[in-house]
Amino acid sequence: MRAEIIAVGTELLLGQTVNTNATYLSQGLADIGVDVYFQTVVGDNAGRIVQAIELARSRAELIVFTGGLGPTQDDLTKDALADYLGKEIGIHGPSMDKIEALFSSRGMHMVESNRRQANCIQDSFPLVNDAGLAVGNALSQDGTHYVLLPGPPREMKPMFNGPAKEWILSILGEERRLYSRVLKFAGIGESSLEQALLDLIEGQSDPTIAPYAKEGEVAIRISTKAVSQLEAGARLDAAEEAIKERVGKHLYASEDIPLEEAIVRKLRATRRKLASAESITGGLFAELVTDIPGSSGEFVGGVVTYTNEMKHKLLSVPMTQLEGPDAPGAISESTAALMAERVRELTDCDYGVSLTGVAGPSESEGKPVGLVYFGIAERGKQTEVHTANLSGSRDIIRLRAAKSALYRLWQRLDNEK
Amino acid sequence: MRAEIIAVGTELLLGQTVNTNATYLSQGLADIGVDVYFQTVVGDNAGRIVQAIELARSRAELIVFTGGLGPTQDDLTKDALADYLGKEIGIHGPSMDKIEALFSSRGMHMVESNRRQANCIQDSFPLVNDAGLAVGNALSQDGTHYVLLPGPPREMKPMFNGPAKEWILSILGEERRLYSRVLKFAGIGESSLEQALLDLIEGQSDPTIAPYAKEGEVAIRISTKAVSQLEAGARLDAAEEAIKERVGKHLYASEDIPLEEAIVRKLRATRRKLASAESITGGLFAELVTDIPGSSGEFVGGVVTYTNEMKHKLLSVPMTQLEGPDAPGAISESTAALMAERVRELTDCDYGVSLTGVAGPSESEGKPVGLVYFGIAERGKQTEVHTANLSGSRDIIRLRAAKSALYRLWQRLDNEK
Known part of the structure; x- marks a missing residue:
């Protein structure tokens, strides 16, 4: 079955809201074997909504709407679709009761327009909203199936995963x-x-x-x-x-996890601990690893030695190594090795990883933007150093540097398993 | 002028990628007075791309594409549009030179398909890609204007803000x-x-x-x-x-810069230096600051002390402060103060900032998710500690913690100026 998603809302066209609903619904539909061929975004305008419906009918059997079910005058999805299909609008009793109960329980005066949220297109199946007031709708006519979901993600998601998905699956029937x-x-x-x-x-x-x-x-x-x-x-x-x-x-x-999570798992399995010494990535390597919940069992921390002085002060890298006409410099294989070894010793970990290089925008120590050295030190083993020439903006070089170091570490852990 | 955005990519229809490009472009077009009436997402399929172009032409004067400019067989945007307009595809010399130079500088074998990224539709204006290899295109035919941008946001954004916006403004002409x-x-x-x-x-x-x-x-x-x-x-x-x-x-x-950039500028103006000691944010604070080019003059580095042992080892926070029935614990006002002071002393900086707290998903030391302490130590001054109760997912709490610490530091610097 081919589907099209129509997200309704002028805020999307102004760039005030990111259309995460389309992403979520596409994923959810793919999971049950429904192919999404188009996603459309249309503003709060009845004429243009109808235009979008006509087009979607010509290329899909299932049309999933999000947005435009709320109480205000520019919430038009149900009216536009009912109009297009030549159907009346009725009221869904239980939803209306819920709306009235909510306002009376809070002693609040109910603005008349709130009743609109209980609207149902004639002959449609009401999709109950457990997280809000606007009831959803599902209906079929002339071989096209329509599902109307609210716009706020926290209302849309449970409605889609609950009654809407069930309704769609019942249409799909016994399909694969x-x-x-x-x-x-x-x-x-x-x-x-x-x-x-x-x-x-x-x-x-x-x-x-x-x-x-x-x-x-x-x-x-x-x-x-x-x-x-x-x-x-x-x-x-x-x-x-x-x-x-x-x-x-x-x-x-073989599952959708980031590289750093694969590393945390591997370290956990072998009861090893890791520390990092970062220059070029300025904390990004540590940030990626600590973003994995529970990583404090495997990643103890480390240092961000952004200047030469800090490489010397925090990691005891000799100044003669870093500066002077014949010094290898901060961006060198030997400095990467020293940084990895020193942070490992300092923290008494099994592994120390270091990153030093040039993120740009301009070269440093006469070395080109994108040149990065990674050191991996291990207790009782030879330290290894890898080199990479990365391209991209400053941000992307930093991200690629961190991911490359993670990859080298993952290889090392993989060889030792 | 009415515009339509067409995002090309099957990954969008599968829900693997959120269409943040449409949001970004809608905002950017609104900024220069161009109204976006529709956003469309279409898969990597030449027939359906042409269908989307035909439709967009019927309702917009400007069509902005993102995606489908890459090297692979399913990158079809240029071919589909050229086909639709009855134009040939040529090669943009400077882009091809750049592609070849990149591969040869790395001593890598260039896969033939990479040449596709230098393709230009006949009579189009090439939009230079400063952050990647795929050249963009801009052209007008029969009263419709077409702008083709790459899909990766880090390439799309500079191209849109630079040559593409300039081209669109030139079309808008003398309008207000x-x-x-x-x-x-x-x-x-x-x-x-x-x-x-x-x-x-x-x-x-x-x-x-x-x-x-x-x-x-x-x-x-x-x-x-x-x-x-x-x-x-x-x-x-x-x-x-x-x-x-x-x-x-x-x-x-009064300009669109991140808070960390405002801080780096303030430090630069007063010739002060900063270091950080992070627990909850695991390197994010340092990463944000070092993301500002040239920040090594103001931010020297710091430590990521993710475990208690590291707070003790790297920052000499007494274990009696961190653990034991009557200890304040790692997540406390006094530990935040000590961390800030010790990292400042260790690095001999003017300011030391610390962050300790609970990012979740579960509580820690019996303290609730979202509780964060920030310390700010300054040479020769009283250390200050601030508390925040943040909400959101683990990611969001970490980001908000880093931004809150930056805000407190900015206030401090502002008061001293």
């Missing part, structure tokens, strides 16, 4: 559902990943294989339609195997 | 332009700010006054249409004065 799995990769770019999997992607029919990039990481979603989890699982496993054969060394998780 | 000014506030919520300015907002006609919240900060945009900067400036100044009278103590900048 879509099952998918996300594979997460690090240390490889989106286009290289796609290149390595080109034969699979081009030859794909079922399961489908779709790469996508997000925040310094790369993911692949493999999806298949099946009648059961068991049937789907076997097909997804086979696709995952074929992908692993080609790019297995970059695969860090 | 919209001039606006952004005022940035801290230490006050969006609704309190709106409440304090209610008379101005309700009585507004010209300039318009629009509050909006973003990333732990609150901003007001005042806008006016005028024929010159001079005419606009006088009106904007008067509006800013009226706002200052009401909420001046929360206003930290």
Whole structure:
């Protein structure tokens, strides 16, 4: 079944609100095997809402609206659709009772317009709103199915996940559902990943294989339609195997978790602890790791030594190492190694990770923007240092530096497991 | 001029990516007086992209695309539009040079598909991409104007704000332009700010006054249409004065800069240096400050003491202060004070800022989620400690904690200037 999402609200067209509803609904519909082909945003204008409905009818069987169910004069979705379908508007008794009860319990005078929230299009199925006052609607006419949800996400989500999804599933009937799995990769770019999997992607029919990039990481979603989890699982496993054969060394998780979470889990499993010494990333590495709830068991903390003086003061890196005509400088392999070793010793951890480099906008120590060194020190082992030449804006170089260091650490932990 | 935004990308229809580009562009277009009537999302499918173009042409004079300019086979925006307009695809020389130089400088083999990123529709104006490889396009045909921007926000934003906006403004020609000014506030919520300015907002006609919240900060945009900067400036100044009278103590900048940048500037002006000791924010405070280019002159670094052991080891906070039945604990006013003082001493800075608290998901030391203490130590002065009770998810609490600490520091610096 093809679906289209119509988000109604002038605030979206003014850029005052981000259309997270469309994202949420697309995901939820994909999960039950409904393909979203278009998302449309239209303002609070009856004529343009009808225009959007006409268009959506021509290219989808299911139209899901969010927004425009509230009490005010510019909440027009139900009126516009009823008008378009040639139907009357009625009142949903239980919703009206709820509205009246709420106002009387608070001793508040009810503005007449609040009654509008109990409106139901004639012959529609009311979708109860557990988190607000505006009742939703679901109805079918001439082979098109319509679902009307409120705009506020905290009302929309429970209504969609509860009565709306149930109604949609009843229409789908016994159709096969879509099952998918996300594979997460690090240390490889989106286009290289796609290149390595080109034969699979081009030859794909079922399961489908779709790469996508997000925040310094790369993911692949493999999806298949099946009648059961068991049937789907076997097909997804086979696709995952074929992908692993080609790019297995970059695969860090078969679920949608960030790289830092994979690392925290690995450290937890082996009861190891980690500390960091950051220059270029200025705290971002630590921030990413501590963003994982419960990471304090594995990540103890570290230092942000942004200046040479701090590298010397907090980590005892000799000034002769950092400054002077023959010194390697702060941005060097040997400084990265020293930083990693010193923070490990200082914190008495199993691993110390360091990051030093040039985030830009201009070069530093005569070294180019994007040059980064990562050190990984381990108790009783040889320290390793990696180099990367990263591109992008200052922000993105910092993010890529942090993710690259995480990837090197993940490789190290993986080799030792 | 009426505009429509077409975001291209199957990841949007699958709900894997939130369409923040549409929000950003809607806001940016509104700023220069262009009204957005529809936003559309379409997948990576040439037929459906053409369908979206046809429709948009029927209801808008300006069509702004984002996405689908990348190297892969499903990046189709340029091909689809060229096809629709009956134009050839050419190569933008400087962009191709940049792509080739990048790959050769890294000694990497260039996958052929990367050349696609230098594609330009015949007769189009190339929009240079300073943050990535895919060149944008702008062109007019038969009274419709087309602007093609990349999908990744970090590439899209500078291209839109730079060459794309300039091109659109040149089309708008001699019309009265919209001039606006952004005022940035801290230490006050969006609704309190709106409440304090209610008379101005309700009585507004010209300039318009629009509050909006973003990333732990609150901003007001005042806008006016005028024929010159001079005419606009006088009106904007008067509006800013009226706002200052009401909420001046929360206003930290009359331009759109983050709070951390205002602090770096203030420190620079007074030649002071800052260090941080973070627990709850795990590096986020340092990361925000070091995100400002050139901040190493003012921010030397600091420590992330995520565990009690590290607070003791790196900052010499006594264990009796942190643990034991009668100890104040890590999340306490006195620990915040000690952390701020010790990091200041350790780094020999003018200011030490500390953050300790509970980010959640569950309480810690029997203290509730959202409780945060901030310490500010200054050389030769009394240390101050502030408390906040923040709400939101773990991420949001961490961000709000960092911004609250920045606000307290900004107040301190402001009082001393």
